[in-house]
Amino acid sequence: MAPPRSRLARRAMLKGITALSATVAAPVLARGADEVLPDTVRPPDVTTNPPRQWGVNAPPVYTPDPDVLVIDRSFRDLLYGNAALHRVWDKGTWLEGPAWSSQGRYLLFSDVVASRQYRYLWETGEVTIFRPESYHANGNTFDYQGRQITCEHFLRRVIRWEHDGSAHVVADKFEGHSLNSPNDVIAHPDGSIWFTDPGYGDNVAEGHADMPGGEANPDGHIRWKIGEELIGTLGGSRRQADHTFRVDATGHLDVVLTQAQLPNPNGLCFSPDFSRLYVISSGKQPGGHGHDGDQAVHVFDLHKEELPLSNPRLFTNMRFEGVQMGPDGMKADVHGNIWCGVSGPVGLCGVFVFNPEGHLIGRIRLPQSVSNLTFGGPKRDWLFMCAGDSLYRLQVNTQGAAPA
Structure with missing residues (x-):
C-alpha cells in the first residue's frame, strides 16, 4: 500500500473548519439510565397505545401505520400508505451494517457481538448464517462491481471479497500503526472506498481490546489476549486518533477528516449526485479521553481534487423534543433525503428522516434504537432497519440512492 499523503496540504481546510471543530469538540452530557427527565421533555413510554405487538404472530396493523409519523407533508410522498412496519427477525445480539446485494437478492447484516454475519433471503424471508466467524464485523457495503466490502473490528481492517472468493485487505494500517475499529463504509463510482475509524x-x-496503555485499557487490567487465539499473531495495538479515510482505486490510503476536524466519526453516506458527504459525530467512546463527538450530522461539499472536502457545516444537531438523540448510521434516497437510525428513549428512538436542507420531515418509531439501515429489495424500495437484536422492514415510496 502506498504511503499516506502529507496532511500539510489540508491547512486550508483546517482553517475553514475551525469553527466546526470547536462545536464538535464540545461535550454532550449523557443521560444516566436512572435519571428522571423533566416533564417537559419526557417521551411517551410506548410507541403506540395500547402497546403494539411485534413478530410473525402479531395481529395485523391498521394502515397507514401509526408508528410512521408525518411531520412535513413532503414525507407523505415518500410513503406507501398500505405498508406496515414488521419485525422480521429477533435472534441477534447487536445488529449492524445492513447492505443489499442486487446480484444475490439478499440483505447482508452483521451481529457485531456474536461475531457472525447473516443474510435475509428475499424470496423466502428466511435468515441464514452467512459467515459463522466474521471477526466482529460491523459495517458492510457492495461496490459498483457487486463486491462485498466489510469493516472488521477484531482484525482492525477493511476487506473486500473478490469475485473469485478471495479476500483483499483494503486497509489495516495508517502511518505504520493498526487502525482502531473500522465502523462504517461506503463505495464511490470512481472505485474509491470511504470509511470511518473510531x-x-x-x-x-x-x-479487539487495546493492549495495556491504550485508551480503552489504560491501566492494563483488561486481559486483552484472552478469548481469541489470533491476538497473539496480530501483535499489540493501541487506539490511534479517530479519522475518516478514503482509499482510492489504486489502494492509496488518505485522511479526509482528522479527529480534530470531526471526532468520533460513525455513519457516513453520499448524496445521490455525490456532491456531498454526510458524516455522523457520535458520543463518547469506551475509555476515550477528551474527544467526545457532538452527536450530530455534519455535511461537506465533495470535490474530485486532491483536497476533496470543503464548506463544513452542521446538517442537524439531532435534538428532538428537548432530548439529544444519538445518530448512528444513515442512507440517502434518490431525492436526497437522509434516513438516519437513532438511539434514545422509547417513544423517540427509531428512524429520523431529513430533507436535503436538514429539516426533519418524518419519523419511524420502533421499540428499539436503530443502529443502521439501508434500502433493499429488487426495486430498492424496502427500508431495512437493524435495531438491537432485531431486524425490521418497511416498504416505502422512494428508492435508495447507493448500490447498498
Missing part, C-alpha cells in the same frame, strides 16, 4: 470496537465485547 474506537467503538476497541473492547472485549465487540472486537
Whole structure:
C-alpha cells in the first residue's frame, strides 16, 4: 500500500473548519439510565397505545401505520400508505451494517457481538448464517462491481471479497500503526472506498481490546489476549486518533477528516449526485479521553481534487423534543433525503428522516434504537432497519440512492 499523503496540504481546510471543530469538540452530557427527565421533555413510554405487538404472530396493523409519523407533508410522498412496519427477525445480539446485494437478492447484516454475519433471503424471508466467524464485523457495503466490502473490528481492517472468493485487505494500517475499529463504509463510482475509524470496537465485547496503555485499557487490567487465539499473531495495538479515510482505486490510503476536524466519526453516506458527504459525530467512546463527538450530522461539499472536502457545516444537531438523540448510521434516497437510525428513549428512538436542507420531515418509531439501515429489495424500495437484536422492514415510496 502506498504511503499516506502529507496532511500539510489540508491547512486550508483546517482553517475553514475551525469553527466546526470547536462545536464538535464540545461535550454532550449523557443521560444516566436512572435519571428522571423533566416533564417537559419526557417521551411517551410506548410507541403506540395500547402497546403494539411485534413478530410473525402479531395481529395485523391498521394502515397507514401509526408508528410512521408525518411531520412535513413532503414525507407523505415518500410513503406507501398500505405498508406496515414488521419485525422480521429477533435472534441477534447487536445488529449492524445492513447492505443489499442486487446480484444475490439478499440483505447482508452483521451481529457485531456474536461475531457472525447473516443474510435475509428475499424470496423466502428466511435468515441464514452467512459467515459463522466474521471477526466482529460491523459495517458492510457492495461496490459498483457487486463486491462485498466489510469493516472488521477484531482484525482492525477493511476487506473486500473478490469475485473469485478471495479476500483483499483494503486497509489495516495508517502511518505504520493498526487502525482502531473500522465502523462504517461506503463505495464511490470512481472505485474509491470511504470509511470511518473510531474506537467503538476497541473492547472485549465487540472486537479487539487495546493492549495495556491504550485508551480503552489504560491501566492494563483488561486481559486483552484472552478469548481469541489470533491476538497473539496480530501483535499489540493501541487506539490511534479517530479519522475518516478514503482509499482510492489504486489502494492509496488518505485522511479526509482528522479527529480534530470531526471526532468520533460513525455513519457516513453520499448524496445521490455525490456532491456531498454526510458524516455522523457520535458520543463518547469506551475509555476515550477528551474527544467526545457532538452527536450530530455534519455535511461537506465533495470535490474530485486532491483536497476533496470543503464548506463544513452542521446538517442537524439531532435534538428532538428537548432530548439529544444519538445518530448512528444513515442512507440517502434518490431525492436526497437522509434516513438516519437513532438511539434514545422509547417513544423517540427509531428512524429520523431529513430533507436535503436538514429539516426533519418524518419519523419511524420502533421499540428499539436503530443502529443502521439501508434500502433493499429488487426495486430498492424496502427500508431495512437493524435495531438491537432485531431486524425490521418497511416498504416505502422512494428508492435508495447507493448500490447498498
